[in-house]
Amino acid sequence: MAKTRLYIARHGKTMFNTIGRAQGWSDTPLTDEGERGIRQLGLGLKDAGTTFKAAFSSDSGRTIQTMGIILKECGQESIPYQRDKRIREWCFGSLDGGYDGELFFGVLPRTKAFEGGKSINEVTYPELAESIVEVDTAGWAEPWEVLSQRIWDGFTAIAKKIDAEGGGNVIIVSHGMTINTFLWLIDNNREKISLDNGSVSVVDFADGKFTIEKIGDMSYRHRGQEILENEKA
Template sequence: MVETRLYIARHGKTMFNTIGRAQGWSDTPLTAQGEEGIRELGLGLREAAIPFKAAFSSDSGRTIQTMDIILAESHNQSLPYQRDKRIREWCFGSLDGGYDGELFNGVLPRTKAFENGRSLQEVSWQEIADSLVEVDTAGWAEPWEVLSQRIYDGFEAIAKSIEKSGGGNAIVVSHGMTIGTFLWLIDNSYQKQFIDNGSVSVVTYKDGKFSIDSIAALSYREAGRKIIQDEKKA
């Protein structure tokens, strides 16, 4: 059986990313710098000549905008493209749109999970989800069981659709915490790390199981940046 591989990119840098606000289910467009970063990614993917079968993103504007640029720059505009709300970012509930510093350094550290001075790095994804539910006054934040299930189901559905068509590669655009959560669900030994805008994490799906090939690689962006620089010199 041909292996199925997902190339999962985080969307480009947005207005909220730039000013340090938690987006969650709220949305802002890519900045000019963010668009340029994804142009680099698209060019890098084109140079790598990866044969993609299909494209998938969340239904958020920032991932759709990112995918449009990737498909154009990698010359993959004819790929079948679907949007799946299951691979959206986490919902921060009443804290959506608030400053990252206030949320992660102010509000969450006052919850049960952060007792005894535990840092964000020491707290599990599940405990962060529990903390969000604890402090969300609107009741919109998703319990861990709901959050983790919808994220895994979303990526698994994508992998199964590619596998059903004979296997191959798919380009997927999602969100930082969603990607991090998915990688942890694949391998619980995975340590939380920053998933940069335009980075690509690669996972393989075979015999009903995922395995991690690479995490948050910036090599495609770097290759695309070199192409742009060479074009300017020519």
């Protein structure tokens, strides 16, 4: 049986990413720069000879748009593609669409999890989730137990499906905090890092267990950028 390997990409840069707004369950399309970055990713994956058995994304417009570009540039538009709402971004509730600075450096630092002057990087994902629930006046934000379970279930279902079909590579497009949460659930001793748009994290699945191989790899995008620049020359 072939190895089951998940190539998990963060979607391309969007309008809200560009102007520093918390996107969450709200949605904006990729900018021209964002589309170009994902073209680079697709070309880099193709140049590396990476082929996929299937494709999965969240049901958000920005991940669907990203996947379309990747598969086109890879020349793999005919592979099975499914959307799964379980791998959506975190929901910021009533603060969805607000400015990042206001949310992460204004409102949330006044919650219990930040007592004692903790910084955003010192707060754990479970604490951060509960902080968002604490300040969400709409009641839409998910408690950590619900949030973490849906993310874990989403990625696990994909891995098990591919594994049951004999293994292989799968391309997944999801969101920065969702990907980071999944990686943290696999290994909660690792440091939090910011994942760039179009970065790829690679996770293997075998004997019911996940193993992290790469986090936030930008080499495919860099190779794709070289290819595009050579085409112009």
